[in-house]
Amino acid sequence: LRRRAGVLVVVALLGLALAHTALAGDPAGLSPRGPDSPQASSIQDIYWLLIAITGAIFVLVEGALIVFIVRFRNRGRSRTLEGPQIHGATRLELMWTAAPIVILAVIVTFVLTKLSGIDRANPASAASNSLVVKVEGRQFYWNFVYPNGVIQVERMRAPSGRDVKLDIVSEDVDHSWWIPALQGKFDAIPGKTNHLHFTADKVGTYEGQCGEFCGYEHPHMVATVEAMPNGDFQSWYEKEAQAQASGTSDLGKMTFEGVCATCHGMQGQGGFGPDLQGNPIFKQPDAIETLLRHGGIQMPAVGRAWTDRQMNALIAYTKRFAG
Amino acid sequence: MAVRIAPSPASTVVSRGRYSSWLATVDHKRIGILYILTSLLFFVAGGIIALLMRSQLARPNEHIFTRNHYDELFTMHGTTMIFLVVVPVFAGLGNFLVPLMIGARDMAFPRLNALSYWFFLLGGIVLYASWFSAGGAARAGWYSYPPLSELAFEPGKGQDLWILAIHLTSISSILGAINFIVTIHNMRAPGMSWMRMPLFVWSIYVYAILILIALTELAGALTLLLLDRNVGTHFFLPSKGGSAVLYQHMFWFFGHPEVYIMVLPAFGILSEVIPVFSRKPIFGYKAIAFSTIAIGFYSMLVWAHHMFSVGMPTALNIFFMLSSMTIAVPTGIKILNWIATTWRGNVILDTPMLFALGAVGVFTIGGLSGVMLAAFPFDWQVTDTYFVVAHMHYVLFGGSAFALFAAFYYWWPKMFGRFLDDRLGKINFWLYFIGINLTFFPQHFLGLLGMPRRIWTYNHHGWWAAWNLVSTIGAFVMALATLVFIINAVKTTRSGRRAGNDPWTADTLEWYTSSPPPAYNFDKVPYVTSARPLRDLRRRIKEEDLVHA
Numbered sequence: 001l002r003r004r005a006g007v008l009v010v011v012a013l014l015g016l017a018l019a020h021t022a023l024a025g026d027p028a029g030l031s032p033r034g035p036d037s038p039q040a041s042s043i044q045d046i047y048w049l050l051i052a053i054t055g056a057i058f059v060l061v062e063g064a065l066i067v068f069i070v071r072f073r074n075r076g077r078s079r080t081l082e083g084p085q086i087h088g089a090t091r092l093e094l095m096w097t098a099a100p101i102v103i104l105a106v107i108v109t110f111v112l113t114k115l116s117g118i119d120r121a122n123p124a125s126a127a128s129n130s131l132v133v134k135v136e137g138r139q140f141y142w143n144f145v146y147p148n149g150v151i152q153v154e155r156m157r158a159p160s161g162r163d164v165k166l167d168i169v170s171e172d173v174d175h176s177w178w179i180p181a182l183q184g185k186f187d188a189i190p191g192k193t194n195h196l197h198f199t200a201d202k203v204g205t206y207e208g209q210c211g212e213f214c215g216y217e218h219p220h221m222v223a224t225v226e227a228m229p230n231g232d233f234q235s236w237y238e239k240e241a242q243a244q245a246s247g248t249s250d251l252g253k254m255t256f257e258g259v260c261a262t263c264h265g266m267q268g269q270g271g272f273g274p275d276l277q278g279n280p281i282f283k284q285p286d287a288i289e290t291l292l293r294h295g296g297i298q299m300p301a302v303g304r305a306w307t308d309r310q311m312n313a314l315i316a317y318t319k320r321f322a323g
Numbered sequence: 324m325a326v327r328i329a330p331s332p333a334s335t336v337v338s339r340g341r342y343s344s345w346l347a348t349v350d351h352k353r354i355g356i357l358y359i360l361t362s363l364l365f366f367v368a369g370g371i372i373a374l375l376m377r378s379q380l381a382r383p384n385e386h387i388f389t390r391n392h393y394d395e396l397f398t399m400h401g402t403t404m405i406f407l408v409v410v411p412v413f414a415g416l417g418n419f420l421v422p423l424m425i426g427a428r429d430m431a432f433p434r435l436n437a438l439s440y441w442f443f444l445l446g447g448i449v450l451y452a453s454w455f456s457a458g459g460a461a462r463a464g465w466y467s468y469p470p471l472s473e474l475a476f477e478p479g480k481g482q483d484l485w486i487l488a489i490h491l492t493s494i495s496s497i498l499g500a501i502n503f504i505v506t507i508h509n510m511r512a513p514g515m516s517w518m519r520m521p522l523f524v525w526s527i528y529v530y531a532i533l534i535l536i537a538l539t540e541l542a543g544a545l546t547l548l549l550l551d552r553n554v555g556t557h558f559f560l561p562s563k564g565g566s567a568v569l570y571q572h573m574f575w576f577f578g579h580p581e582v583y584i585m586v587l588p589a590f591g592i593l594s595e596v597i598p599v600f601s602r603k604p605i606f607g608y609k610a611i612a613f614s615t616i617a618i619g620f621y622s623m624l625v626w627a628h629h630m631f632s633v634g635m636p637t638a639l640n641i642f643f644m645l646s647s648m649t650i651a652v653p654t655g656i657k658i659l660n661w662i663a664t665t666w667r668g669n670v671i672l673d674t675p676m677l678f679a680l681g682a683v684g685v686f687t688i689g690g691l692s693g694v695m696l697a698a699f700p701f702d703w704q705v706t707d708t709y710f711v712v713a714h715m716h717y718v719l720f721g722g723s724a725f726a727l728f729a730a731f732y733y734w735w736p737k738m739f740g741r742f743l744d745d746r747l748g749k750i751n752f753w754l755y756f757i758g759i760n761l762t763f764f765p766q767h768f769l770g771l772l773g774m775p776r777r778i779w780t781y782n783h784h785g786w787w788a789a790w791n792l793v794s795t796i797g798a799f800v801m802a803l804a805t806l807v808f809i810i811n812a813v814k815t816t817r818s819g820r821r822a823g824n825d826p827w828t829a830d831t832l833e834w835y836t837s838s839p840p841p842a843y844n845f846d847k848v849p850y851v852t853s854a855r856p857l858r859d860l861r862r863r864i865k866e867e868d869l870v871h872a
Contacts, residue, residue: 019786019789023785023786023789026785026786027772027786028768028772028786029767029768029769029770029771029772029786029787029790030768030771031771032704032705032771033771033772033773042700043700043701043703043704046698046700046701047695047701047704050694050695050698050701051695054691054692054694054695057691058687058688058691061658061659061662061687062684062687064662065662065665065680065683065684068662068665068666068670069665069670069672069680072601072665072666072667072668072669072670073670073671073672074669074670074671074672077669078669079669079671079828080602080828081602081669082602082603082669083601083602083603083667083668083669084603084667085603085604086603086604086606086666086667087604087606087607087608088606088607088608088609088610088660089606089607089663092663093607093610093656093659093660096655096656096659097652097656100651100652100655101652104648104649104651104652104694107648107694107698108644108645108648111644111698111699111700112641114700115637115700118700118703172470172476173468173470173471173476174468174470174471174567176632176707176775178773178775180704180773183703184632184700184701184702184703184704185632185703185704185706185707186632186634186703187632187633187634189561189567189568189633189634190470190561190562190567191561191562191565191566191567192561192567192568192634194634207773208773209773209775209778210775211632211706211707211708211775212468212632212707212775213394213463213464213468213471213707213775213776213777214471215394215471215476216390216391216394216462217390218775218777218778218779219775219778219779219780219781272389272390300476
């Protein structure tokens with residue numbers, strides 16, 4: 001039996017090794033994503049400490065279990081033959097009560113020293129040059145509002161190497177903001193504002209998705225943070241503000257693709273939601289607005305809290321479906 | 324106390340019929356068996372639901388069960404496994420075993436006992452019938468957070484029926500808990516002091532106290548939700564001045580003791596099985612009994628570790644990290660005591676022992692990932708991901724279900740007079756052992772990769788898809804194991820090897836009577852002089868034989 005188990009283990013390891021080479025470069029999930037920010041990197045440090053300690057305990061406990069089973073197994077002795085009638089050993093038991101307390105104290109101390117580096121939940125801690133972005137969770141998309149009024153949907157643009165402070169809110173149900181490589185998750189709960197900081201180490205695109213079950217399109221509530229060089233970000237930021245103010249930006253398209261397309265398809269061709277092409281509602285902007293603000297039979301009130309800017313941009317974009 | 328219980332509960336026609344006698348029964352053993360068989364039925368239902376979910380998640384962009392249909396599946400899976408399987412199956416085992424283990428004739432309140440079973444069955448029927456209600460079954464998850472579970476977002480009747488079903492099973496559990504507490508306090512055999520009580524009875528005692536505290540509180544939370552949905556109150560509606568976070572606190576104040584409601588009796592089983600199959604006394608009886616109480620107590624102080632990402636003050640996060648880690652200490656003591664029990668023993672690897680040792684080994688993984696999750700910055704990364712799904716299933720399947728199967732193989736001969744087949748039992752064990760690790764170990768990696776729980780699809784390939792496929796294969800291996808168990812149970816009803824009073828040379832009183840025991844349990848209960856009355860009895864008989872010789 002042991003030989004067969006050995007063969008099984010070898011086959012499993014070979015399979016893993018094969019899969020590993022086949023999927024080289026793709027993260028296998030042995031540690032959290034990234035880390036691509038000092039905050040995520042502090043969490044990563046905690047993770048590795050936890051793995052080291054729990055790994056050692058795992059080996060000790062499972063090792064003892066297996067060794068005792070092998071060493072003290074019946075081996076043809078009489079089934080009723082008793083072992084020595086040991087009822088306990090107070091000193092030993094005190095030791096294995098104290099040892100875990102010491103180990104846990106080590107973990108707690110380490111977590112507390114790393115805590116300030118993860119930098120959350122403190123509304124006063126925004127640095128003077130922080131970018132503050134309001135993150136609004138909605139069924140089933142993320143809306144971002146910048147201090148100068150710029151609105152983005154699903155894709156947040158942010159400067160790399162600069163502190164970004166998020167004010168996370170929700171207008172409908174609970175959601176959870178999560179970009180694994182940049183920070184741990186933080187819930188968006190109606191009636192509450194949560195604060196989260198991150199500083200992207202380098203230019204790049206970081207993906208994530210909603211971490212709290214929020215309804216039937218929960219898996220499609222995705223988010224991307226695009227970290228740009230600070231200069232590029234600034235010029236985009238100012239240009240976009242002007243474009244959105246004058247109604248020449250692609251906010252309407254962005255809103256359609258982030259919000260409506262989840263159910264109605266990228267071309268409005270329909271999917272879970274009905275086909276939009278040629279739908280008479282697009283001839284009546286007021287009816288569209290009412291539907292978006294209050295929801296339909298199945299449709300969530302996706303535009304409940306939109307500003308006029310976003311509403312008008314979307315209505316303008318959807319004229320194409322009027323047919 | 325001269326309370327006389329009428330011997331015939333209903334008419335004699337009903338009480339003697341082959342099937343009708345089961346409907347009218349107030350015998351704790353029959354009620355226990357009804358509980359166990361009913362929860363096994365729901366275990367199969369919940370397992371089939373799990374297979375449907377794993378099929379949907381086997382590959383990226385699969386379309387077998389989508390959106391609301393998938394959401395109904397995971398809501399029903401969680402609700403079934405918790406409220407209709409693990410909690411009631413322990414009520415069943417406790418029902419069958421507690422009076423026998425403490426040398427009593429029955430539970431303190433036999434009719435109340437029957438009532439609590441029928442409430443449980445009714446709750447299960449309501450939950451499954453809700454699938455056919457307007458709008459389908461509930462789909463806001465087994466913890467049904469508002470606002471999502473409020474009328475505005477879940478207009479169907481399924482959510483209300485879900486609340487009704489949980490209320491019914493809660494009433495069942497609360498009545499059962501009162502019965503257990505009264506029975507254990509008042510009906511122990513002469514000589515059985517608290518420190519001579521079997522450790523399984525200890526665990527059922529703490530289980531019952533936790534049920535009384537936690538399930539009554541849950542009933543309160545769900546009643547508020549019911550009022551929100553039907554009467555127009557807004558306890559949990561932030562848009563009208565309510566608090567969505569309040570529900571989370573109320574839910575988890577129940578939810579964490581609930582975990583121990585589902586795990587402590589499993590620990591109790593391990594503390595009975597491991598010594599018998601090591602031919603040694605349990606290592607550190609008192610330490611295990613007191614850890615049971617300690618775990619029960621601390622379980623009421625750790626609830627908000629489910630809520631680290633809600634945005635509590637840092638001081639509270641630290642408090643809940645400390646309390647959650649503290650609970651690892653008594654749990655660790657138990658694990659080490661079980662392992663120490665096998666030391667220098669005569670370890671007999673029959674199926675009950677395989678499952679018991681397997682439970683220790685597999686539960687340890689869940690315990691360690693629990694310590695990881697208590698470190699709240701790490702929890703911020705993995706809460707609400709498959710890492711938590713893996714953790715929880717290592718605890719609940721690896722701990723509770725493995726221990727339950729140990730219990731089935733161990734006490735089956737006492738319940739039905741026949742052994743389950745040991746060879747099939749071993750196949751059963753190894754399939755579960757391989758299956759659980761295949762299914763759930765890769766889910767740790769999925770969580771770290773960024774896969775949230777409760778998503779019905781994903782558009783990722785590479786390792787993300789590979790681990791999901793492995794997990795699905797594992798789920799089917801577990802299904803196969805369940806099938807082997809069912810075959811074993813059915814096959815041995817007629818052809819199983821017959822068991823005597825005490826087939827395992829065990830330590831506790833239930834083995835003093837015949838298998839299955841008569842309706843009145845014992846002709847005479849021996850005076851209990853230690854925690855192992857049966858062993859004492861065997862020794863006394865041996866000594867008397869020597870004297871006579």
